[in-house]
Amino acid sequence: MKVELENLSKRWGNVYGARGVDLDIKDGEFVVFLGPSGCGKTTTLLMVAGIYKPSEGLIHFDGQVVNTVAPKDRNIGMVFQSYALYPHMDVFHNISYPLKLQKAPKAEMEERTQRVADMMGIGHLMERKPAMLSGGQQQRVALGRALVKEPGLLLFDEPLSNLDARLRLSMRSEIKRLQLELGITSIYVTHDQVEAMTMADRIAVMKDGQLQAFATPEELYDRPRTMFIGGFVGNPPMNFAEVAVSRRNDSFHARREGLDVVVPSDRGEKASASDKGIMGIRPEDVTIADEGVSGEVFVVEPLGRDHLVTVDIAGIYVHVLADPALGLHIGDKVKVNFNTSKVQFFNPETEQSLLWA
Amino acid sequence: MSSTTPSMTAVLPSKKTRLSGHILAIPGAVVALISFFLPWLDYVANGTVFLSLTGREAASSPAITTGSGAELFRATPTAYLVPLLGLVVLALTALAFWRGYVTEWDGFALISLGIVTLIFVWLQFTNAQELADKANTAVQSGYGLIGVYLALLATIIGGSLHVRTATERKPSLRGLLSAWGFMSPGMLLILVFFIIPVIITLVLSLTDLASSNFSEPWHFVGLDNYKRMFSDTFFPKILGNTFRYVILTLGFFNVGLALVLALLTTHISRRAGFIFRILWLLPRITPSVVYIVMWRRFVQVPPHGIINQFIGWFGGEYQPYWLNEAPWLFVVMVNGFVGASFGMIIFSSAIEAIPKDVMTAAKVDGASALQIIRDITLPLLKWPLLFVTTYQTLSLLVSFEYILLLTGGGPGLYTTEVWSLTAYNRALATYFGSNQWGYGAAWMFVLVVIGATLATIYLRVFRFDDLVAEPKIDVL
Ligand SMILES: Nc1ncnc2c1ncn2[C@@H]1O[C@H](COP(=O)(O)OP(=O)(O)O)[C@@H](O)[C@H]1O
Numbered sequence A: 001m002k003v004e005l006e007n008l009s010k011r012w013g014n015v016y017g018a019r020g021v022d023l024d025i026k027d028g029e030f031v032v033f034l035g036p037s038g039c040g041k042t043t044t045l046l047m048v049a050g051i052y053k054p055s056e057g058l059i060h061f062d063g064q065v066v067n068t069v070a071p072k073d074r075n076i077g078m079v080f081q082s083y084a085l086y087p088h089m090d091v092f093h094n095i096s097y098p099l100k101l102q103k104a105p106k107a108e109m110e111e112r113t114q115r116v117a118d119m120m121g122i123g124h125l126m127e128r129k130p131a132m133l134s135g136g137q138q139q140r141v142a143l144g145r146a147l148v149k150e151p152g153l154l155l156f157d158e159p160l161s162n163l164d165a166r167l168r169l170s171m172r173s174e175i176k177r178l179q180l181e182l183g184i185t186s187i188y189v190t191h192d193q194v195e196a197m198t199m200a201d202r203i204a205v206m207k208d209g210q211l212q213a214f215a216t217p218e219e220l221y222d223r224p225r226t227m228f229i230g231g232f233v234g235n236p237p238m239n240f241a242e243v244a245v246s247r248r249n250d251s252f253h254a255r256r257e258g259l260d261v262v263v264p265s266d267r268g269e270k271a272s273a274s275d276k277g278i279m280g281i282r283p284e285d286v287t288i289a290d291e292g293v294s295g296e297v298f299v300v301e302p303l304g305r306d307h308l309v310t311v312d313i314a315g316i317y318v319h320v321l322a323d324p325a326l327g328l329h330i331g332d333k334v335k336v337n338f339n340t341s342k343v344q345f346f347n348p349e350t351e352q353s354l355l356w357a
Numbered sequence B: 001m002s003s004t005t006p007s008m009t010a011v012l013p014s015k016k017t018r019l020s021g022h023i024l025a026i027p028g029a030v031v032a033l034i035s036f037f038l039p040w041l042d043y044v045a046n047g048t049v050f051l052s053l054t055g056r057e058a059a060s061s062p063a064i065t066t067g068s069g070a071e072l073f074r075a076t077p078t079a080y081l082v083p084l085l086g087l088v089v090l091a092l093t094a095l096a097f098w099r100g101y102v103t104e105w106d107g108f109a110l111i112s113l114g115i116v117t118l119i120f121v122w123l124q125f126t127n128a129q130e131l132a133d134k135a136n137t138a139v140q141s142g143y144g145l146i147g148v149y150l151a152l153l154a155t156i157i158g159g160s161l162h163v164r165t166a167t168e169r170k171p172s173l174r175g176l177l178s179a180w181g182f183m184s185p186g187m188l189l190i191l192v193f194f195i196i197p198v199i200i201t202l203v204l205s206l207t208d209l210a211s212s213n214f215s216e217p218w219h220f221v222g223l224d225n226y227k228r229m230f231s232d233t234f235f236p237k238i239l240g241n242t243f244r245y246v247i248l249t250l251g252f253f254n255v256g257l258a259l260v261l262a263l264l265t266t267h268i269s270r271r272a273g274f275i276f277r278i279l280w281l282l283p284r285i286t287p288s289v290v291y292i293v294m295w296r297r298f299v300q301v302p303p304h305g306i307i308n309q310f311i312g313w314f315g316g317e318y319q320p321y322w323l324n325e326a327p328w329l330f331v332v333m334v335n336g337f338v339g340a341s342f343g344m345i346i347f348s349s350a351i352e353a354i355p356k357d358v359m360t361a362a363k364v365d366g367a368s369a370l371q372i373i374r375d376i377t378l379p380l381l382k383w384p385l386l387f388v389t390t391y392q393t394l395s396l397l398v399s400f401e402y403i404l405l406l407t408g409g410g411p412g413l414y415t416t417e418v419w420s421l422t423a424y425n426r427a428l429a430t431y432f433g434s435n436q437w438g439y440g441a442a443w444m445f446v447l448v449v450i451g452a453t454l455a456t457i458y459l460r461v462f463r464f465d466d467l468v469a470e471p472k473i474d475v476l
């Protein structure tokens, strides 16, 4: 199913839940709504589901406006953070409930329910009530219930947030695979940028009810259009420092007190158009080296494979991913090197990228 | 599975051990019941049915037809039979209770029985001389009952040991004391405001206390008051009225209308729902007399009364005296409009406690509003529904003030008179100038028994203990 959101807004009094959201979701696409808590992801999702009536704007399913279509007639399946299983029904009745409402023949209902339950690996738990299932099993039941009527659109609202870290990882790949196999158009809401990066065909980044960007994970990562996206996507987050970029001889320099780095001319040229800019660089693009900018180790946080080292460079703190073998300690004097081919520049006032229009 | 802690499951006995606990407890209860009723059956019928059990043969020897209680007891060794039997079986019960085989309800029932028994023992003592003239067996069995009572005491102590073992495993006097310490204020209140009044009612019901013979000494009259009550010409009528009153009010208003109101007020905007519910609380907070005066204005003798005046405005000819034409309609409505608010509050908070996501899931799954109510809301209201039904049955059974104020039990003879109103009228209203306290107490006591029985049935059949034992909605 193709989904199109056109200038979609939801307002309660003068509180905006969502504001002028424009989105074009292709058939079979896996779209993730990403943003911090309270940015309007759930609100937008519930408008798509038909639970909230949009204050403004249109929702199209396959080209048809569905604003006034009741949720039950939208042919959607939905999975919740709280699982939202029916506590008084066992697994079989939970999964088969959508089919019961469609008045499916009994034999067909049983067959389809069993098939979906087996697919979700809970076929042996049919007689259990939700209270007797683990969180992971409950979420599988919820998935089964969303899938059983073979909907045109699947909606997920932070479905993995209540699971423990390990389970989250395995369910993540399972959902992704399932979606690829079934090819059902999906909207997946999360505040977890790793989930978004790993699962999405395209990510819709939201902030304060507004759509910040709608692009593939790679594009968001390599070419963030706003400072917010640069800071929100990627972990550990991007470093920011206010700099002045200017041309000297044949090269472009980004400078501030205690810092002077040469940046590639294509990026430097765009950045130098503004007399002040905010430079952004990811921790993995900063290295501890023999030559470079001088700084002092402020704190060292072991992450396992790497150490996250915070270096104090003339009053600004820069996160660096460093090799544990370097054996750095607090107070060590170090030199850091910036991989400037990945450097970003933003306008300090508008927070828009100076590189990517 | 992760949500159940192992220590919780360890406390609850398995089905099998619970069953064996029942098997152990039942003989004890049966013996206690027999020794409780036997002397009275004997006493009333003066028959020969249970002679051997109660030591009647020995009692018939002339030497002991009079004398102190202790002499009587020594002279009738077979009277040991009942207490001994009771003691043995109830000691077993205590053991079972202590080992955690018996559920709390069995223990509770036995303890209550023990308290009632104590009263009878006391009665027997105080009237030993008088009763001995009539039926020695009662006296002797009274001694037998001391044994039963002691056994029950053992049960109670066993029960407290059970509490301790269940919570701590290792015996500790401190734990035991604090458990009973925490329970004692509540138990004291129940004792002072429920158990003792019930006992007084029971004792009163066995006397001929009335204002007409107040100056003379009063007497214990045995079950005379009860006999009189059950053979009253209007007894079937009153019984039927009581059923009709409880069932109609409960069905149409206290549960029915309450449910409709709760569903309506939770499906409109929050604020409107709130205001609507407040309005429905008004009858409850209006003083009864004011409330009934308002209703009586509705149904005055024609051509008065608000209903009749409305009919008049629209040119209607039919202007009856509504309270005489349809007394039951108004009795039920007057009580129901007050009673509905209780269920409404309980139901609407239960509905609002259903997670929003569950409702959203049902809508997305394809359910219409009515299907959601049928498939999701009502099943999840099972426990509040049972609770309100139970609670309101019991409170309707004993409530009479609106009927008293509205119809006074009329029109005519006993048309809308219910059980509790009869009890009130006999005991406290100046009927024919005589307040028959003893007779009224008999009516009241039977009502207490009916209420207690119904409560036990509700608790058992609807398995309220399960409700308390496990959470119905798993909190994440
Ligand atoms: N029913 C509502 N009434 C008023 N404000 C709401 C309501 N639902 C959400 N909001 C507001 O809309 C904003 C977006 O909320 P939501 O969509 O739930 O955020 P998210 O799912 O991204 O965490 C929040 O500021 C929230 O307070």
Ligand SMILES: [Mg+2]
Pocket: A038, A041, A042, A043
């Ligand atoms: Mg949300």
